[in-house]
Amino acid sequence: MSTYIPTGNEYLSFPTLRQEDGAIESLNVALMKLDGLLEVCGVGDEPLIACPGMQKEAGRWNWRFRENWIPEFENTRHPALRGIFCAPPGERFAFYRVPHLGHGPDFRISVGEVYQTANIRHRLPKCDFVIRMFGWAFEVGLVIDIYAGSLLASLSFRCPGDAKYFFEGEHGREELVPHQSQITTSGPFSIGIECKGDPMLVIGANLSTVGAMSAGLEVPRVPADEWLRRAEDWLRARHVSVPGDAVLETKANRNGHFARFFAMAKTLDTGEVVSMTSRSHRYYVSSAYWDRDSMLWLYPFLVRNDKAHGEALLRYAFGRQLADAGIHSRYISGGVLEFGFELDELLAPLVALAGWNRLYPKDALWEEPAIRAGTLSLIERLKRWRREAFGLYATELMPTDDRIEGGSDLLTYDNALVVHVLENLQPILEKIAPPTAAWAKSEAAAVRAAVRKHLVRDGMFVWGMDAQGNTEIYDEAAGSLTLLPYYGFCAKDDTAYRSTVAYLYSSKYPYLRSGPFSELGNRHTGTPHPWVLSACNSVLSGVRVKEGLDFLRRAPMDNGIACEAVNLSTGAPETGLHFGTCAGFVAHAIVTGCGCEPVGSDQ
Template identity: 25%
Template sequence: MTSTESLTTFAPVIDAPETLHPTGNLLVSLPELDEHGVCRSIGIVSEAERGVLAAVGGEQGVLAPSVTVDGSAVTPSFTWTRVADWVPHAEASVTGGIVTAEWVAPLSRGGTSDAGVVARLSYRNETDAPQHVDLRWSGQWASTVVHHFRAKQLAVTLATRDDPWTGARAVYAGAERLLLAVSWRPGAGAAHDENAPANGWAVTRSASVAPGETLDLDVYVGVAPEPDGSGATALHLRRRGFDALRADTRAWLSAHGPRFDSPELTARARLNLFFCFFYGQADCLDTGRTVALTSRSPRYYVSGAFWSRDVYWWAFPAVLLTDATRARRVLVASIENAGEDIAQHALYITGGRLYPGFELDELCIPLLALWRYVDATGDRGVVSEPAVQRLFGTFERELAEVFDAELGLYGTMLLPTDDPTDHPFTATNNALVAVALRIVGRLTGDADLVARGEALAERLAEAFVHEAPTEGTTSAPGSGEHRWAWAIDADGEPEWREEPPLSLRTLAYWGVVDETDAAFATTLRWLVTDYAYHYDGPFPGAGAPHFASPSAFDLGNRMLTGNADLGDPVAAFVATPMDTGIACESWHPDTGIAVTGAAMASVAGFVAWTAWADAVGHRQWDDPFPLPGADGSRP
């Protein structure tokens, strides 16, 4: 009997794509707001738990709206929009009236996040007679989970406390040690419903509504590590009031992030930008510590963990476009958190190895993020930060360990898809090393490092350009065509492969080949004619064994490089449905709907900032990367 041992962890396929409308701020997330307006969970990031901690609702979620008119329950079929490109707004016409709902994770005008959520349910009487209307927000905390990759349910006790001091009902998790608490406080004219389920809550408001008039029900949800803090936060939000909280949040959102000539592109790019900003980094609720992560959504199949490549290559430029001050904090804090493990496959959000394995791209890419921040802001003071200085040392030390003197190249254990390889010397990884060496040299004034980077860049074509195989390709036998190999092994034998997360398409971006080079042109043609994981269809693109469908990585690469061999990539970004408008790892070529990697915040950032790169003409790594003006326009 023989067996095949798998050493890969491929992306799981999404069996039933959903229509969801996530929102949140830097402290609290609502990742599973469904088409009926039911919020299934409330999430926070916990330093103590080293991951994403969530209160998960029962059958009716943790927060759900309901409307009764003249004794009959109303079932609205909502149409969804985004206010200021982020705040979910639902509206439905029903017999006799209009139902609206809005969920706001509050931001101050200065960008500070409140540890809570406010929601408003409204009914407008569209008839000629008064109506008796009952509005209700309700929910139940059914279980508590923590994510570092997948969800682990915690065996904790849930308790409920009504607090007359703050006027809030609190449900909290923990016995000997408190973990998380959520409190609900009704708005003006509303009250707690004493018939709420165990470990649940309900706030209601009833009134006779005259023709043309509107009845509102507001709920204020405070979140903290323990019930006194959550109740006080709910009271604080009530003192501010829904209208003021909504206005400040809308003002901050409207004042941040880029805008494009096309309204459709602006809306799509900003939605992805804000999803990356609020789900790709956060402040821990229990300590305030800033962390970066690939996604804090439980819908992402490896939620609540840190990948250097994901954070610094895909997400960081989007954070920088949104808020340069916050970007500096995220950059320094995440480098400090990762420490000497920054090149390991995946880490816990506060540091330490979660999924070991050396990745060359993850060693180099933080330096590109550093360069981009300095280039965009002019703030060279960040180079003197102790965490950054330690990063320089880690980079040179780790790089020396993977250098092959005979080949003159640098090797990796894992590929940019995080899968193992027996061809460790990859073209794009070595191009990235050449860039990183020049960056460190420029930022530190070390001319020798700059020269090493330039010499490596010049060496790459000699190592990786080989005569193209003809079997199973469109190359004519004996044509002598050459193209870039994905990688070589220790004997110099090529591997003909592609990895969209660090694609062969990006070789010109890294400055190691001219766009007009014949071998590079042959490579680009191969990617759409003979590459085994290229997919044609209405929503075409390249995947990989790790995700066998067209990918957002490929789409972002085409926007970044201005490549139109599959049509206008910016138009494709706007047109592809993906994950309810938010980028996912990969999608079906016929429908454009997510197949793997839903709610992947880092890749949402990637397609947002590469659309901006296309708009401003950023085509190589050291081209200027201008930040948007005060009105979001191109400078």
């Protein structure tokens, strides 16, 4: 099985850069007109971008990262053979330097399958490709227009300077000539590129032939080394320091950048900031939006480390995603993807807004009509889910999106979030709606009391209760009882809370197994594998900080990147590879648990 190095920027995502031979299996861009990702892949087992010389030396490349994100490599036998891949932040291009090893073409572009991904990957059954050699002043390059009825997007591939391009299709090999060659095909094809100087491939993306070529011409308009310097400066401004723990420092930064570029994107067609679980097809429900994932897991790190990105994410939640907030999952446009009400998701944008106001009160985002109206709308929707008989709020789905087991739809965690929102929104509500503020203050106290009355049994918090008063003992990493102090519902030395944690981490609890990477599992993954989110929860709870950080330090996860669950014995991935929003929570947990201040909050 290949080991992958994910990389990219807001526009271009490369989830599958292979560590053994530098090949790139696919790339993707976000398109609002597709309500998800457009992913371009190679031909059969052939990657989208191959480096034949590096393939001859497969397994002999050492990789490291500039500023914990930009991958560079050197040959283990000949260190002078080296290269680098860089997708400068905010740009619609990337460049790839590789050593010239004299084994056929320096690069081979193979295009076979095209996918549209919105939660599930769907192969577009019939795509047409128009391949052109494009000339611009003294520069030439290859542009591939991708059609599925209409033009979806265009990709450019070019080597600056003198290079030859060869089309390899079912009728043999043909050299492509600037301003003359144009090939239309619906079948798989390959392009070989031979560079005269040091091999460097520039990859551009846009909505047309001219646009893609122009994106690719950003190198050499600005030299590659200057783009690299700018990218490093940008990343360095967001670097997190963890004194005395190099491993956690690396994981905080790698996961923070992965979250920034794989749980967020800018759409190629509208330039809008959007958020999703992951831009990698290796995550099993990629490229769709969950309020909880983006606002409770991604946002807390982002808003402190990169204010501009945090603000864009908050505006997205109160913009396109507001109308159906609280509904299971949605497309990046805001339309409903999967149905079912989840109380924690309805509350997630309000948790984020309250967090913003604590950090940046002078910005007063609540004064903006859309955010003011959105806040009050969410509170009114919340009221509809109140169960008068108990003074608690109900949900239809649990925080893992699973159906309620046994009718326990009054969840302790969810109602603790209700209290958190109503209490922490007070400074905003007092300014925009004093009567609502008065209600929220009273209701927070009432819900807090109702939780103590109905959801504490035998001296500990239960998972939930049904309409008949029957309770269930259980926990989920996606909305854990261990987070009650984190959300301010109780102190970490609260007797009921301490008893709850003691039970969950005892041999009595069926979703905890003993091993080198012991952490809470749950029903969602069948086998109760330890969840990475559980380790984050341990850190943020304040009572298992050492254990949680030790788990995150030692677990290899997915080549250092967050996954959903790991193997109990090895810490290697079991489920949910390239989990973008979870990566944000990993970075947040490390920074919080180590007492570090994530720099860059004024960016």
